[in-house]
Amino acid sequence: MIAETVCSAVSAAGLGIAAVTAYRKRFLAAFRIAAYSLIPVGLVMTGVVGWLADTAFSPTAWIGFGLLGGAWVLLATTRAVERRRGGTRAERKAARAARSETAVAPTASAPSLGPATRPTTAPRTTGASDDFSDIEAILKKHGI
Structure with missing residues (x-):
């Protein structure tokens, strides 16, 4: 009962503010305020306020x-x-x-391709390999 009275009072106050706003020629704001002020009365009429009040005090x-x-x-x-x-x-x-x-098989003892055929010192043909020398040093430091 109290919740319905409070909602009705809030709606009446909102409609009054909307009327004052419309009197000041701010019709768009007045309609927006009127729409917001009608929400509490709509909630009372649908029974939502009674349900919320019963829930809040339970x-x-x-x-x-x-x-x-x-x-x-x-x-x-x-x-x-x-x-x-x-x-x-x-x-x-x-x-x-x-x-x-994904681990290496423990029974594999020798590579299947045979001995390595890579030369131990690679010939330097371009200056691009100097760019990777820092990276190679870091990898060697970490044992990679």
Whole structure:
């Protein structure tokens, strides 16, 4: 009952402000204010305000909202931990299996193509190889 009275008063005040705005020759703003001021009365007539008022003063509803919030926090926390760890246990196991499949076979002892035929010193034909000398030094430093 109180909620309906408050909504009606807000609508009446909004319509009054819209009338003053229209009197000042600002018709577009007046129509916009009138539209906003009719929303509370429309909500009262559809029963939304009564439902909201019953929900707002219901301890059961607040406990339900608290449980929904707690569930959301738990889900968000588990997702964050899962991302930090790198996925679920099954995903990590599959990643380990994929890594072991791509590893070099332990039974291969010699290359199948034979000995290397690359010369130990490459002839320098252009100045472009000087550009890569820094990169080669970094790779050698890291054992690559």
